[in-house]
Amino acid sequence: MVNLFTDCTxxxxxxxxxxxxxxxxxxxxxxxxxxxxxxxxxxQSDCSVAVExxxxxxxxxxxAIVQTRSEHILTPTQLAAALISIPCPMGFKLDDHIGAxxxxxxxxxxxxxxxxxxxxxxxxxxxxxxxxxxxSLLLFPPVLSSQHLLWLIFIIIPVLCVSLMGIPVDPxxxxxxxxxxxxxxxxxxxxxxxxxxxxxxxxxVFVCLFCYGLTLHSFCIKENMSTGASVCTxxxxxxxxxxxxxxxxDKFSGGLIxxxxxxxxxxxxxxxxxxVSFVHWSDHLWQHVPFTNKFWSIVxxxxxxxxxxxxxxxxVLRNNSVRQSFSLSDIHPAVYAxxxxxxxxxxxxxxxxxKHEVKLxxxxxxRTRLNFGTKLGMxxxx
Numbered sequence: 301m302v303n304l305f306t307d308c309t310x311x312x313x314x315x316x317x318x319x320x321x322x323x324x325x326x327x328x329x330x331x332x333x334x335x336x337x338x339x340x341x342x343x344q345s346d347c348s349v350a351v352e353x354x355x356x357x358x359x360x361x362x363x364a365i366v367q368t369r370s371e372h373i374l375t376p377t378q379l380a381a382a383l384i385s386i387p388c389p390m391g392f393k394l395d396d397h398i399g400a401x402x403x404x405x406x407x408x409x410x411x412x413x414x415x416x417x418x419x420x421x422x423x424x425x426x427x428x429x430x431x432x433x434x435x436s437l438l439l440f441p442p443v444l445s446s447q448h449l450l451w452l453i454f455i456i457i458p459v460l461c462v463s464l465m466g467i468p469v470d471p472x473x474x475x476x477x478x479x480x481x482x483x484x485x486x487x488x489x490x491x492x493x494x495x496x497x498x499x500x501x502x503x504x505v506f507v508c509l510f511c512y513g514l515t516l517h518s519f520c521i522k523e524n525m526s527t528g529a530s531v532c533t534x535x536x537x538x539x540x541x542x543x544x545x546x547x548x549x550d551k552f553s554g555g556l557i558x559x560x561x562x563x564x565x566x567x568x569x570x571x572x573x574x575x576v577s578f579v580h581w582s583d584h585l586w587q588h589v590p591f592t593n594k595f596w597s598i599v600x601x602x603x604x605x606x607x608x609x610x611x612x613x614x615x616v617l618r619n620n621s622v623r624q625s626f627s628l629s630d631i632h633p634a635v636y637a638x639x640x641x642x643x644x645x646x647x648x649x650x651x652x653x654x655k656h657e658v659k660l661x662x663x664x665x666x667r668t669r670l671n672f673g674t675k676l677g678m679x680x681x682x
Contacts, residue, residue: 310337314344321346324480333381333391342387346481350385352394401474408473412581413465420578421461424571427501428452431567435509441556443512443563451610456568459599460575466595467579477668492660499653504570507642511635512563518632519555554625557618561611562631566639568607572600573643577650582658584651 308316317327329345331338332353342348374382385391392398428444435443444452579590591597619625 310340313341317341317344321481326478326481333385333388334377336380336384339384339387342385348388350381350388350391351398352381352392354394402469405471405474406469408476409467409469410465412473413467416578416581417461417464420464420575421457423497423501424457424461425453426497427505427571428567430502431505431509431563434505435512438509438513440509440513441516441559443509443560445560447614448560448564452564452568456571456603456607460571460603463593463596463599464575464578467593477665479668496653496657500574500650503649504567504574504642504646507638508563508566508570511566511639512559514635515559515562515631516555518635519552519559519626519630522626522630523552523555552624554619554622555630557615557622558626558628558631561614562635562639565607565611568603569639569643570646572604573646574650575600576647577654581654582661584654585647 317329320327326347327345329341329348330351331341331348333350334353338350342350381391428449431443435441575596576585576590579593579596580588
């Protein structure tokens with residue numbers, strides 16, 4: 301926000317705002333809501349706030365703004381102010397108590413939380429896509445069915461990401477130097493994003509695939525031991541019998557159902573563990589515990605319990621139409637050991653990545669303060 305006090309016309313004020321915008325600055329304009337010449341300036345600015353001014357009352361016998369008997373009926377002055385302030389997303393009346401500093405702090409906090417939310421949502425969707433692509437390359441049966449994808453995309457991921465918006469306002473955001481409206485995507489940002497994605501999400505996806513394959517393998521071992529012949533193999537396109545090549549979809553579909561739900565449960569568990577480091581993206585867990593976000597603290601256990609219920613219901617309902625069902629006791633113990641111990645590694649790796657990310661952000665803040673300028677010459681307010 302820039303305070304610009306100069307004796308100039310509407311055209312020169314627009315030109316100054318245009319110069320600042322061409323230099324990449326984000327311009328917030330605060331002006332009178334009863335001056336019709338301010339409409340053009342409101343439209344030129346990136347964001348505008350209309351404020352009802354205190355009109356001169358020195359020689360007037362009656363107040364300039366008369367309150368009507370009904371709150372739903374506008375006076376001509378109020379109607380004119382409402383029309384003039386149409387370009388403004390926010391407007392304040394004369395008797396409103398405006399806490400500008402707290403208002404800007406809230407806006408910055410929620411904007412950073414929203415950016416964090418969409419960043420995490422993008423990574424979640426990429427992780428799901430990567431898991432399906434890798435499983436196809438490994439000739440595994442489908443790791444997720446259609447109802448699993450719908451459950452993830454429309455329930456788990458949106459609710460988990462939106463829970464990050466519940467962080468309290470951090471007063472330290474007022475010390476951050478705002479960035480310019482430059483090109484938001486460049487080569488360095490893409491490389492940095494891919495590096496963070498590889499370190500944070502790819503290990504979790506590969507562990508889920510490992511547990512998925514080991515679960516199918518344990519079901520095959522049980523079936524082969526019971527029949528005394530190699531009637532089951534891990535890969536979906538293995539031809540063990542000329543008359544029956546889709547065994548994971550026919551005879552052993554009960555094992556595929558359990559394995560898919562195991563993969564889904566571990567994936568949701570790892571997504572929740574990864575989100576721990578995103579609650580307070582600029583602080584480590586020992587500096588700022590994530591439970592200060594009460595919304596996230598409520599949502600994450602609810603999602604975990606809901607996933608367990610979904611696991612049980614999906615297995616029970618789909619096992620009614622299968623030839624042979626499998627239970628969790630048939631799964632190899634290594635699946636439980638690896639699956640439930642890996643969240644500790646996720647937290648450690650994410651904190652190490654966050655340390656590097658915070659270091660880069662501090663360096664970027666210092667560089668932003670050094671590059672601050674508007675090229676307005678003698679009219680520069682900086």
